[in-house]
Amino acid sequence: MSNLAILPLIIPAISGVIVAFTNSHVKTTRLLTKLFTLIGLAVAMFVAYTVFTDGAIILETGGWIAPYGIILVADKLSILLVLTTNIIATAAVFYAPNSLSLRQETHYFYTFYFMLIAGVTGAFLTGDLFNLFVFFEVLLMASYALIVLGGDKVQLRESIKYVLINLFSSMLFVTAIALLYGAVGTINMAQIAERVAEVEQTGILTTIAVLLFFVFGTKAALFPLYYWLPRPYIVPNPVVSALFGALLTKVGIYSILRVFSLIFIHRTEITHEAFIWIAGLSMVFGVIGALSTNNIKLIISYNIIPAIGFIIMGLGIFNLDALSGSIYYLVHDMIIKSALFLLVGVIAYVAGTSDLKKMGGLIHHYPLLGWLLFIAAFILAGIPPFSGFIGKLLLLRGALSADEIAITLIALLSSLLILYSVMKIFIRGFWGEKDETKTYTKKPSLGLILPIVGLLAISVFLGIGAEFVYPSIEGIAEYLLDPQIYIDSVLKE
């Protein structure tokens, strides 16, 4: 039944409303949240299984057929990302009660959390440009609330920047949609793609494409537009940082991936060529940022930017290997970034500081944390048996077959520096003499460790079980390279 496509979206939405009623009873709220999140995960798995066996599910809401009504498209790419979102949400929700203060929890944290998940899921599933905007706003509204939750001075300061930049880019988004609607007369993505193809993407359409790229690039924190990202992401609670780092920028990059593989594909010498440049610069500036700081949270936060660079590099090259590399890297990066944010949250909690200079010798007290960070750093940098390796290998193979030597070298070099930036936390924070003057009394509870272990296990599986995962990813890349499949499945002509 086509209503399957709405389930991953409506379950968190209704759950968010239900936990708003039980808000003052924290224990009930926690129990319900875990229950609903697990239901959401199970449903997402089931829908993903259905999509991968029987093909895309198109839901025409209200029974209005494709170009006239709102449609939700659960194809392989979007449902894979929805499933990943639900996995991260599950990890976050088991981590949250151990990390949040009671005051934050009773101020509707769980409602905002569910609204964030609903917004992200909706943005992945929608087949309509204006609804994409609406779901962006749903997730942004929830993120505004989550970023200030707690009301510290630093949170208030960073949230002002965050809200202003996002309001500005949302305004540009509406402008871009208005221009596109004026030019092609529809907002259904499949029909836009069809009409853009008919006129072979004339000048004004390429301008709109660049404007849309500017909007999504701001949301996704690409090279010239990333300056707002690192600091707002580290001020809220670690679990909020993990949700932001794993989901929000990835919605932007998914939108770029969708729009520039479906609609604006006729003038690749302008758009996709620029992507490669932007990708290279994002990698360079991202790792420079990550190397420049001694704040462990900020190091992880800066590491989001080169990862986005890697993903868009695959889109810029636009062949089968590079695109499957992009998708592999996207899924890998969502999981490992959330694991790393949760992990540095625990490290900063036990060490009582997030400044590397004040740490040292943590491995004598917390060996498990140390080795988890070690594995996470290897996964992030792409050391062979782990998941980062497969994605990067595919990307580099794609780049070399397209004779893009410069970007290959930049990618390899920045991988090295990414490894160094995270290993710096391990070397300076965990190695060293046992400092007898400091007493470490805080023990991370099992509830803080298990979600991280779970996420890392999935990451390791993505690397070791690549034989099992890769065919599905390659299927998605083939699907993206042929937009006609999407258009036909939506418009059914």
Next chain:
Amino acid sequence: MSKPNNLILQTATALIAFILLGFSVYLFFAGHNSPGGGFIGGLVTAAAVVLLYMAYGIDFVNKILPINFRALISVGLLVAFLTGVGSFLFDVPFLSHTFGYFEFPIFGEVELATAMLFDLGVYLTVVGVTVTIIINIANDTKAEV
């Protein structure tokens, strides 16, 4: 502290608030065939409630209108979502709506559509949000609205 005498404001409010409430109900029901609907209806209702707060003060209005406006937001959202989910029961796509003609004692034959239930959700949410925002900003003391 001497209380200011707002006899004129309070008397006028007693009249105007009810006209506003009636107008908001009219707007809410008119939405299907003429300008109006849940959003504007909710705003006009919220305007009436805020007028009451202005004229009579927070404590008094809380006594005569014992409504938790924050819970009203959740109720409204739930109504709207459940209207969409209701379509699952009839095995039609999400958010499908239907309508029928019913005979009522005074109004005669009336067209009733399930879209009105969705609008009711919008109406409740808008009232809840607007009043919550205004009361929380206007009230310096710890608001438990």
